[in-house]
Amino acid sequence: MRIATWNINSVRLRAPLLLDIMAEANLDVICLQETKTPDEHFPLDAIKSAGYPHIHFNGMKSYNGVAIISRVAFTDESIYERVGKQDCRHISVKFPEFELHNIYIPAGGDEPDRDINEKFAHKLDFVDEMTGFFESNHSSDSPLMVVGDFNIAPQEHDVWSHKQLLKIVSHTPIEVEKLSNMQASLDWVDASRHFVPEDEKCYSWWSYRNRDWRKSNRGRRLDHIWVTQALKPALSKHDILLDVRDREKPSDHVPVIIELNL
DNA sequence: ATGGTAGGCGCCCTA
Numbered sequence: 001m002r003i004a005t006w007n008i009n010s011v012r013l014r015a016p017l018l019l020d021i022m023a024e025a026n027l028d029v030i031c032l033q034e035t036k037t038p039d040e041h042f043p044l045d046a047i048k049s050a051g052y053p054h055i056h057f058n059g060m061k062s063y064n065g066v067a068i069i070s071r072v073a074f075t076d077e078s079i080y081e082r083v084g085k086q087d088c089r090h091i092s093v094k095f096p097e098f099e100l101h102n103i104y105i106p107a108g109g110d111e112p113d114r115d116i117n118e119k120f121a122h123k124l125d126f127v128d129e130m131t132g133f134f135e136s137n138h139s140s141d142s143p144l145m146v147v148g149d150f151n152i153a154p155q156e157h158d159v160w161s162h163k164q165l166l167k168i169v170s171h172t173p174i175e176v177e178k179l180s181n182m183q184a185s186l187d188w189v190d191a192s193r194h195f196v197p198e199d200e201k202c203y204s205w206w207s208y209r210n211r212d213w214r215k216s217n218r219g220r221r222l223d224h225i226w227v228t229q230a231l232k233p234a235l236s237k238h239d240i241l242l243d244v245r246d247r248e249k250p251s252d253h254v255p256v257i258i259e260l261n262l
Numbered sequence: 263a264t265g266g267t268a269g270g271c272g273c274c275c276t277a
Contacts, residue, residue: 208267
């Protein structure tokens with residue numbers, strides 16, 4: 001089973017690119033973030049016609065929005081309210097072999113201080129709430145996967161310059177600590193780092209504000225796929241589709257893919 | 263220290 005996560009930054013604008021990627025990468029499932037559209041404008045028919053009839057999604061006007069698109073059937077579609085907001089950042093479904101959660105953690109604004117920046121406070125509270133959610137609703141020995149745009153690059157080599165990003169939201173010690181607590185709670189395996197050594201640079205996002213993203217290569221690994229120990233033996237392949245960043249009108253994120261041998 | 267670009271929406275917000 002081939003599963004991808006991708007912050008698409010507008011599913012309406014990039015629906016044709018989405019269909020290309022699903023076909024080219026032979027995906028069974030793709031989880032999207034930042035679909036940026038109310039449900040009535042989601043491009044359902046085009047995606048269904050492309051061979052992906054199973055779609056669970058939750059969107060709103062302008063901001064956020066998540067979707068799980070699959071060619072194999074799932075059950076138990078859920079939508080969650082997070083940090084007291086219904087802002088379309090967390091959905092889940094169940095496949096026969098495992099449960100899949102798709103999350104879009106708040107970006108957190110520019111100032112890494114929860115007392116003066118409520119967006120940063122929201123981000124930290126969101127991660128804490130996810131930790132509590134998995135702890136109280138799930139056991140570490142059950143087969144689970146959580147994917148999405150976590151908006152946090154936890155490790156030194158998940159950013160282009162550890163030193164220069166220590167005070168930049170996405171790589172601050174408090175965010176890394178919160179995410180580390182979440183990872184420890186169910187003993188999650190970071191699937192990308194299962195395949196890519198920790199001393200090797202690994203990115204999934206490059207700012208739109210760099211003239212030449214490949215040349216400057218000031219990337220960050222913000223997009224993640226985690227599995228519980230029960231699924232670890234099934235991890236069989238990993239890929240980050242760097243070339244998607246060079247497509248016409250690209251998202252600033254590229255798809256991260258994991259293959260499970262179930 | 264600063265500003266750079268993109269998408270959605272409507273003249274500004276979020277990333």
